[in-house]
Amino acid sequence: MSTPLLLRPHYVPKPWGGRRLETVLGRTGLPDGPVGESWEVGAIEEWDGVVEGGPHDGLTLGDVWGGAFPLLVKVLDAREDLSIQVHPDGRDGIPAKEEAWIALGDGGAVAVGTVEGDALPAPGAWIDRLDLRTLAAASGERAPSLIHVPPGTVHAILAGALVWEVQTPVAVTWRLDDHGRVGLDGRPRDLHLETARSLLARGSEPAGLVSADGRRLAGRRLALEAHPPGDWEAAGGHLVLFAPEGGSLEVAGRSPFAVPPGRTVVLPPQVRVARSSGWMFAASPAQVDGGA
Numbered sequence: 001m002s003t004p005l006l007l008r009p010h011y012v013p014k015p016w017g018g019r020r021l022e023t024v025l026g027r028t029g030l031p032d033g034p035v036g037e038s039w040e041v042g043a044i045e046e047w048d049g050v051v052e053g054g055p056h057d058g059l060t061l062g063d064v065w066g067g068a069f070p071l072l073v074k075v076l077d078a079r080e081d082l083s084i085q086v087h088p089d090g091r092d093g094i095p096a097k098e099e100a101w102i103a104l105g106d107g108g109a110v111a112v113g114t115v116e117g118d119a120l121p122a123p124g125a126w127i128d129r130l131d132l133r134t135l136a137a138a139s140g141e142r143a144p145s146l147i148h149v150p151p152g153t154v155h156a157i158l159a160g161a162l163v164w165e166v167q168t169p170v171a172v173t174w175r176l177d178d179h180g181r182v183g184l185d186g187r188p189r190d191l192h193l194e195t196a197r198s199l200l201a202r203g204s205e206p207a208g209l210v211s212a213d214g215r216r217l218a219g220r221r222l223a224l225e226a227h228p229p230g231d232w233e234a235a236g237g238h239l240v241l242f243a244p245e246g247g248s249l250e251v252a253g254r255s256p257f258a259v260p261p262g263r264t265v266v267l268p269p270q271v272r273v274a275r276s277s278g279w280m281f282a283a284s285p286a287q288v289d290g291g292a
Contacts, residue, residue, distance in 0.1 A: 009263075011038055013036065014037060036078070037075070042069055048062045075162075078108060078157045104144070107162075123180070150220070152200075205220065224282070226281050228279055234272065234282070248274075250274075
């Protein structure tokens, strides 16, 4: 792969979703009703993104990449609180799922923490056991909120949040409390308290390191960077880039590549410089000892 790839977003209706993918990010072609997720980049069993435009138009990311892609990237619009969740840590026969969020707008919050002990919280009491963090978008030289969710962390994205989400490519989430909500089919959504009990007893992995300026996160399986407006020397192993205000990429041996506003782009190794009048966010996979 020697050219950047833009994939067709896959929009996922959710009972907690809204319409800001349309009204804030300018997306078109959304299904009717509440849309919670735009799957931006991924090549997993559940979904293999399709390339839009360029020499690989119509091929899947798996075809171009040659197999599973090491990250799954989404944009989430939370009109209501999401469920209280936890992700596997690799010790229950399912690969570990690590996640991180970058705020795309002001407002909303997230709840993160651990829930220890044999007695699990009653329905509706989970958030009381977690730390609340208000979200803020990038402003001037101030970096956006950057939140890390290691495997085993109990967490929820709360109403008002609009985030760029990067995770390891594991489509497994264990739901602990869903606020008594029903799904779009009118039925209560499944909870996975018993499945997650041993994981909750172990607790979460340590949080990754965030730089003092809030612009870099180093997790065990992924790394994120936030870059202020201007030129950025983009060579260095990054795989995906999100530019809320759009931008351009200088690619060795090719004409500049235009990055559409509010879209995620897969980067080839030949990228040298990324340029934008706004902030840019990049992510890459990281290695884990022992393959957890």
